[in-house]
Amino acid sequence: MADLPALRIGLSGGIGSGKSTVAALLAQHGAALVDTDAIARQLTLPGGAAIAPIRAAFGDDVIDAAGGLDRERMRALAFADVQARRRLEAILHPLIGIETDRQATQAPSSVKVFDVPLLVESGRWRRRVDRVLIVDCSEATQIERVAERAGWSRDAARAVVAQQATRETRRACADAVIHNDGITLDTLSAHVRDLWGHWCGLS
Template sequence: MQTPRGAHIGLTGGIGSGKSTVARLLVERGAALIDTDAIARSLALPGGAAIEAIREAFGSDVIDSSGGLDRARMRELVFADAQAKGRLEAILHPMIGLECNRQALAASGRTTVFDVPLLAESTHWRTRVDRVLVVDCSNETQVVRVMSRSGWTREAVLAVIAQQASRERRRACADAVIHNDGLTLDELAQHVDMLLAQWAPVEQSRRSSGARPT
């Protein structure tokens, strides 16, 4: 007998949008979180499953003294060369997919949130989740937030934003959008609660009928 699965929610948003805060709020409300960025980081730690393939593809210059991925060096390569980004994704994405599947099976029966920064760029993710939630804010808000927390320059933040999907592209794939400009944490939590309340009856009906939501 197959174990019933809970709703699968795809969560995405640009850098500095507040996506990680929304993910935390969803977890506090009982959801299981599968963080694709965290999985990617673990794969590229010293001894990680992707390290040798990365070394073969890019050379030892991208491996730091501890034996893990030199993220600053790789970031420079990816920003300078779109083909380098594609080679890195070809190594990481299949491994990330396998680990996502493993974690999703472990969370069977619970609402599962897939935190996927590249969801809007991927046709694969849109077909495997029941709902897409986008956390959105203005580009200026993104810049201010990232500069304040990371110490990056304005130009560095804008370069990352330029590499990501546009706000319009993310919103186009969304079933719901949280506009996270000027919201307090309590207000953001209220938006999350309202959204879960709106989706819960639909998800209960889907599980009862076995149908996928439209």
């Protein structure tokens, strides 16, 4: 494999956009993936570092029988109450930041992809990366994809879409946009391959 440049890519997109698929494709090309959503899930598993402060802030109602975060109940609370969401973010974001930095430092590849669902909304990630890649699709497609997930309804999907940054806002922050709507996986893979070659000087 050709030597890769030192490059930090911020990857984002609305829920259901296919961002995780694009992240996996970039990893296949040799990028080191730092998935902040996966980090958040790990922190909220039984025994995770976020469980004690979440229990202290929200009580036992948001902790499941196994001792982990009841994600469905917490999601409903956070999207219904902006103050609750901010309290949750104040707990999670510093812990996610520490683990993100640790994984990035230890990553074996010089090309690092930071998969950040709320990259645009956070406001701080633009300064931490060299390129921003947005995966985009219509809101109707987002809702359809999310509603197919276990534990999700169309109404829940619509509520999340409504509280995320608009498609226009995300695209305005992007160095590149992949439109993942009405295309095959092969076509999506080709778009990722072309972008990888362009950004890594391999084309």
